[in-house]
Amino acid sequence: MSLKLPIYMDNHATTPCDPRVFEAMRPYFTEVFGNAASRNHSFGWEGEEAVENSRKQVADLIGASSKEIVFTSGATESDNLAIKGVADMYYEKGDHIITVVTEHKAVLDTCKKLEKRGFKVTYLSVDKDGLISPDDIRNAITDKTILVSVMMANNEIGVIQPIAEIGKICRERGVLFHTDATQAIGKIPFDVNALNVDLASLSAHKIYGPKGVGGLYVRRRNPRVMLVPMMDGGGHERGMRSGTLNVTGIVGLGKACEIATGEMTEENQRIFSLREKLRTGIMDEVPDVYVNGNLEHRLPGNLNVSFAYVEGESLLMGINDIAVSSGSACTSASLEPSYVLKALGVGEELAHSSIRFGLGRFNTEEEVDYAIGRVNEAVNRLRELSPLWEMVQEGIDLSKVHWAGE
Amino acid sequence: MAYSDKVIDHYNNPRNVGSLDKKDPSVGTGLVGAPECGDVMKLQIKINPETQVIEDAKFKTFGCGSAIASSSLATEWVKGRTLDEALTIKNTEIVKELNLPPVKIHCSVLAEDAIRAAIRDYQTKQGDETASEEATATA
Numbered sequence: 172m173s174l175k176l177p178i179y180m181d182n183h184a185t186t187p188c189d190p191r192v193f194e195a196m197r198p199y200f201t202e203v204f205g206n207a208a209s210r211n212h213s214f215g216w217e218g219e220e221a222v223e224n225s226r227k228q229v230a231d232l233i234g235a236s237s238k239e240i241v242f243t244s245g246a247t248e249s250d251n252l253a254i255k256g257v258a259d260m261y262y263e264k265g266d267h268i269i270t271v272v273t274e275h276k277a278v279l280d281t282c283k284k285l286e287k288r289g290f291k292v293t294y295l296s297v298d299k300d301g302l303i304s305p306d307d308i309r310n311a312i313t314d315k316t317i318l319v320s321v322m323m324a325n326n327e328i329g330v331i332q333p334i335a336e337i338g339k340i341c342r343e344r345g346v347l348f349h350t351d352a353t354q355a356i357g358k359i360p361f362d363v364n365a366l367n368v369d370l371a372s373l374s375a376h377k378i379y380g381p382k383g384v385g386g387l388y389v390r391r392r393n394p395r396v397m398l399v400p401m402m403d404g405g406g407h408e409r410g411m412r413s414g415t416l417n418v419t420g421i422v423g424l425g426k427a428c429e430i431a432t433g434e435m436t437e438e439n440q441r442i443f444s445l446r447e448k449l450r451t452g453i454m455d456e457v458p459d460v461y462v463n464g465n466l467e468h469r470l471p472g473n474l475n476v477s478f479a480y481v482e483g484e485s486l487l488m489g490i491n492d493i494a495v496s497s498g499s500a501c502t503s504a505s506l507e508p509s510y511v512l513k514a515l516g517v518g519e520e521l522a523h524s525s526i527r528f529g530l531g532r533f534n535t536e537e538e539v540d541y542a543i544g545r546v547n548e549a550v551n552r553l554r555e556l557s558p559l560w561e562m563v564q565e566g567i568d569l570s571k572v573h574w575a576g577e
Numbered sequence: 578m579a580y581s582d583k584v585i586d587h588y589n590n591p592r593n594v595g596s597l598d599k600k601d602p603s604v605g606t607g608l609v610g611a612p613e614c615g616d617v618m619k620l621q622i623k624i625n626p627e628t629q630v631i632e633d634a635k636f637k638t639f640g641c642g643s644a645i646a647s648s649s650l651a652t653e654w655v656k657g658r659t660l661d662e663a664l665t666i667k668n669t670e671i672v673k674e675l676n677l678p679p680v681k682i683h684c685s686v687l688a689e690d691a692i693r694a695a696i697r698d699y700q701t702k703q704g705d706e707t708a709s710e711e712a713t714a715t716a
Contacts, residue, residue, distance in 0.1 A: 482615055484641040488580070488588055499615060499641070508615070520612035556594055556645065558619035558637040559612060574611035575694065 177492040178538045182377075182472060182531030183326050183354060184496060188423070189379035189532070195426035196381065199419040207416045208407060218418045225425025229386055232428040233352075233371065234362035241387045241408045242421050246353040248401075249372035249387035250277040250320075252412065253349045256398030257318045257370070258285050261347075265315035269293045271303050271332075272514045274322050278351055282320075291315070299516050300465035301330035309340050318347045323355035323371075327498065327511040327527055328464030329473025331359065338367030347396060353377055353385075357431035358470055359439070363388055369396050375420065379532055380427030384420030387411075438532060443471035445530050445539050450474050452543035457550050463498075463512055463525055472530035477512075477521040480560040481553045486526060489549030493542050498525035520559075520569075580642055581676035587646035592653050595635040597621040605699025607691040616640035616684065618648045620691035622655055622663075624699055629659045636691075643681040647671050647688035660696050 179187070199221060207222045209215025226237040243249045258268065270282055272294045282292045293311045297303050308319060319341050324331045334350055341348035349370035355361055356371070357378035363371060374385040389411065390396045404413030454460050459479040475498075478486060483499030498509030499522070508522035517525070526546075530539075554560040559569060580588070596619075597604045604623050610616040617640065623633040634652035638645045650671055655663045671677070671685035 480639060482640050482644075485588070485645060488585075488642040518613070520615075523612075523615040556591060556637055557639045558608065558617050559639045561596065561619075561637055569612060574613075574617070575609045575690075 174537055174541055177494055178534075178542065179494045180528050180530060180534060180538070180542065181494045181496055182529035182534075183329070183527065184529065185376045185382065186379045186531050187533060188376075188381055189427065189430060191430060192380050192423050192426045196419050196423045199422050203418075205418075207418055208405065218416070221418055221422050222416055225421045225428075228425035228429040228432075229373075232361070232432045233356060233373075233388060234364055235388050236391070238409075239363075239388055239391050241389055241411045242416060242424075243385045243387055243412055244383055244417075245376070245385040246275075246351065246372045246374035247277040249374075249385050250275070250349075250351050251281050252387055252398060252401055253370040253372060253389075254278065254281045254318065254320055255285065255401060256411070257347055257349070257396070258288075258290055259399035260397050261317040262290075265313075265317040267291045267293070267313055267315040268318045268320065269295065269308060269311045269316060270320045271295045271297065271322070273297050273301060273325055273328075273330075273511045274320070275326055275351055275353070278320055278322065297514055300468075301325060301328050301463075301511070301515050302465055302468065303332055303337075305333055305336040305340055308337050309344075312340070312344050312346055316344075316346050318349060320349040320351070322351040322353075323361070324352070324359065324470050324473075325464070325511060326354050327509060328475045328515070329354070329470035330464040331355065331468045331470065333468075334368065335366050341369075342367045345394075347394070354470060357428065357435065358472070360435070363390065369394065375424035375427055378427045378431055381420050381423040384417050384424050386424065439471045442530050442532070442534070445534055445536065446472055446474055446528075448536070449528060449530070449539050449543060450476075452539070453546055456543075456547045460550075461521065463515060463517055463521075474528040474530070475512075475525060476528075477517065477525040478550050479521060479524060480557045480563065481524055481550055483524050483526055485553055486524075486546075486549055489553060490542070490545045493545060495529070496527045498527065499523045583675050584642055584646040584677070587649040587675070588642045591636075591645060591649040593633075593635050593649065593656075594637065596637065597623055597633065597635050602702050603699075605695040605697070605702070607694030607696075607698060609690045609694050610640070610687050612639065616644045616687055618644065618687055618691045620648060620651060620688075620695050622692075622695045622699065624660065626703075629661070631655045631658055631660070631663055640684065640687075641681070643675065643677055644684040644687065646675050647677070647684045648691060650674060651688040651692055655692055660699070663692055663696060666692055 205214030205218035207218035356373040369390040371388040376382040463475040483497035512522040599606045607620045636648040638648045668685035668689040
């Protein structure tokens with residue numbers, strides 16, 4: 172089989188739409204176009220039927236009931252709705268929220284916004300593996316705590332947090348528990364009851380569905396979670412999210428969830444073995460490569476590694492026919508290296524040297540073999556160009572050098 | 578981020594990669610930047626003491642493609658110039674030549690710093706040597 176370039180290995184950023192998902196969506200662009208809220212003709216009924224079918228497909232994937240799924244524009248909106256919605260609904264009960272420093276910006280910036288409004292937020296730190304300790308959650312909960320928000324799987328390092336243990340603690344203490352499960356749902360088993368989750372954000376485009384559509388799981392029983400909506404209008408989605416439903420997108424999300432329900436177990440094993448092949452193929456050949464984040468509690472498709480003495484963006488340039496991303500500051504507008512890696516205590520120089528591979532459904536073994544060869548070749552070439560590598564070979568301890576730029 | 582053709586060319590075919598003997602009195606070494614900042618440049622020049630002309634230049638850079646290109650270009654430009662002429666090279670000329678976007682201007686600044694640091698190192702060495710010669714003479 173011939174290799175098609177460039178190769179896409181950035182499946183944490185987004186995934187291609189599965190052709191089966193696209194086929195399911197196709198009629199809903201032109202033929203079945205009714206507004207799902209139109210109650211008095213068949214066009215509307217068809218739209219509504221499609222939406223309710225999707226709602227069930229999403230609910231089945233996460234062990235929920237259909238009525239607990241609210242459709243949104245994506246995980247960012249879901250995170251905002253969950254956190255702001257709880258804060259606005261329960262502010263009389265308490266003003267304290269607990270989250271984690273390695274959360275996605277959709278959670279962190281939402282919490283910061285609430286702080287400006289007078290809420291108090293505890294940002295828990297993680298250990299060097301990127302994991303939080305459930306005891307830290309336990310100790311941080313006060314009688315003013317109304318919400319704990321902890322992501323299930325991290326978007327940069329793929330590390331999976333102990334959600335079941337955290338859910339148990341929150342349930343015992345009577346605190347609502349939200350998880351941003353955008354990277355996890357559809358990739359690893361997720362059951363809202365087994366995990367004691369009260370709110371969960373998900374997105375279609377991370378699981379081979381279309382962009383611009385997502386969902387929020389909102390528990391209806393034990394406890395019944397109430398949210399103040401952010402969007403006011405026609406009272407769609409049981410009043411929690413007004414706005415005409417994106418029927419086409421929702422059909423895509425439903426189909427993507429249905430495929431994930433059926434194929435996840437098998438797919439996981441295949442992607443995991445590709446990831447391990449990639450990891451060992453690089454680390455057995457090239458010295459001074461470090462995995463960022465815990466390797467065991469990790470999404471099967473994630474590999475985040477730092478190549479010491481090589482800057483990340485220059486490495487991306489050297490493997491420009493493979494689409495990956497870097498925690499290097501040079502790849503971001505802020506000129507700051509990844510805050511997630513910094514939270515793990517990864518030194519800034521190694522954060523600048525990090526590459527995130529995200530393997531997915533459509534990656535092949537040939538692609539992984541090709542990537543191993545390209546990466547190793549580029550790292551070796553750039554190290555020949557690196558004054559740091561040269562200094563280390565001469566036996567100089569870089570940490571003891573006084574740098575002019577410091 | 579899209580790179581200019583010139584940056585890509587320098588990245589793929591960097592000029593004057595390597596090292597000169599830093600103990601050689603006719604060699605000046607500039608090491609600028611810091612690993613935590615994501616850029617370290619080492620630029621070395623070999624000077625003809627008679628003519629003050631830079632006869633050879635080598636570099637090694639840890640940094641993004643623009644940093645590599647800026648230092649590669651700097652070695653090209655200093656070769657054949659006198660020290661005084663090399664000191665007139667401005668980072669803005671590097672920006673212009675490589676079409677660097679605003680977020681990459683610091684790469685060109687670092688390259689200019691590296692040239693100056695290498696020249697300063699050479700001059701310090703010469704000064705030291707003159708000083709030690711004088712010391713020998715007095716003794």
